[in-house]
Amino acid sequence: MRLSRTLAVLTGLALALGFSGACGGGSGGGSGGSGPAQTGVVGKAQQSRKLVIGVKADQPGLGLQTGSRYEGFDIEIAKIVAKDLGVDESGIEWKTTTTPNREAFIQQGTVDLVVATYTINDERKKKVSFAGPYYVAGQDLLVKTDNADITGPEALDGKKVCSVTGSTPAKRIQTEHPKAHLQLFDAYSKCVEALGQGSVDAVTTDDIILAGYAAQPQFAGKFKVVGKPFSTEPYGIGLKKGDKSSCEKINAILTAAASDGRYKAAWDATLGRSGKPAPTLDTSKLTSCE
Numbered sequence: 001m002r003l004s005r006t007l008a009v010l011t012g013l014a015l016a017l018g019f020s021g022a023c024g025g026g027s028g029g030g031s032g033g034s035g036p037a038q039t040g041v042v043g044k045a046q047q048s049r050k051l052v053i054g055v056k057a058d059q060p061g062l063g064l065q066t067g068s069r070y071e072g073f074d075i076e077i078a079k080i081v082a083k084d085l086g087v088d089e090s091g092i093e094w095k096t097t098t099t100p101n102r103e104a105f106i107q108q109g110t111v112d113l114v115v116a117t118y119t120i121n122d123e124r125k126k127k128v129s130f131a132g133p134y135y136v137a138g139q140d141l142l143v144k145t146d147n148a149d150i151t152g153p154e155a156l157d158g159k160k161v162c163s164v165t166g167s168t169p170a171k172r173i174q175t176e177h178p179k180a181h182l183q184l185f186d187a188y189s190k191c192v193e194a195l196g197q198g199s200v201d202a203v204t205t206d207d208i209i210l211a212g213y214a215a216q217p218q219f220a221g222k223f224k225v226v227g228k229p230f231s232t233e234p235y236g237i238g239l240k241k242g243d244k245s246s247c248e249k250i251n252a253i254l255t256a257a258a259s260d261g262r263y264k265a266a267w268d269a270t271l272g273r274s275g276k277p278a279p280t281l282d283t284s285k286l287t288s289c290e
């Protein structure tokens with residue numbers, strides 16, 4: 001009798017401690033391992049030292065797969081986050097995601113995190129939570145170098161413009177430029193191929209993605225980015241909706257990386273190789289993880 005009562009008290013205490021740990025603010029930084037049990041992505045990382053991270057596979061400079069290797073700015077950001085959650089590169093399983101499957105992959109638990117040029121917006125926030133933004137892009141247009149008539153989105157009427165299903169740029173063309181003939185694929189690389197073959201007049205998505213294609217050696221001199229961004233695309237790190245403590249922890253990691261030089265190093269090793277200087281990560285704009 002007495003033993004079971006003691007056990008009950010101890011169990012209650014453990015639950016209380018665990019509960020307060022999961023809801024506590026957390027101070028960011030190291031992965032710990034000795035503190036109270038964590039839940040969500042932070043808990044998984046702590047317990048298994050493994051994470052499955054969804055990334056793009058065909059976006060040069062951001063997320064590009066060559067054989068089993070993934071590289072790019074998103075990959076470097078993902079590695080920083082994983083490391084501070086206690087997961088080494090060897091514990092990361094990279095999973096290719098496409099624009100339309102990111103919410104489902106998070107909701108179904110196919111991936112723990114998504115770092116994949118993933119714009120934070122209210123519609124997506126109904127299904128997933130976002131840490132970040134760690135970068136702010138803008139929608140732009142990619143055209144053939146000799147194209148002189150497509151100077152901005154207002155010049156797209158009657159033109160064939162290619163984008164990806166489920167993307168924010170595709171939606172913006174549908175709603176704000178309905179006279180453009182929108183062609184949809186599941187990956188931007190297919191749009192770029194179509195532009196090369198002349199079957200579309202322009203490709204639209206985030207400027208930083210388009211710049212990555214234009215800089216590819218096989219396209220040298222063929223394409224240009226129009227260079228007049230017409231939206232704001234804040235890139236977030238997607239995770240399961242409601243995993244607030246993990247989201248806050250990731251924002252704390254981004255804040256630390258912005259001040260200790262790791263954010264700049266991630267840029268310089270990837271997108272920065274084109275000469276574009278590293279942006280400053282505005283930590284005052286980080287999400288409230290709601």
Ligand code: GLU
Nearest residue numbers: 099117118119167168233
């Ligand atoms: N950032 C935009 C989005 O999340 C376009 C890039 C992409 O499709 O990943 O929809």
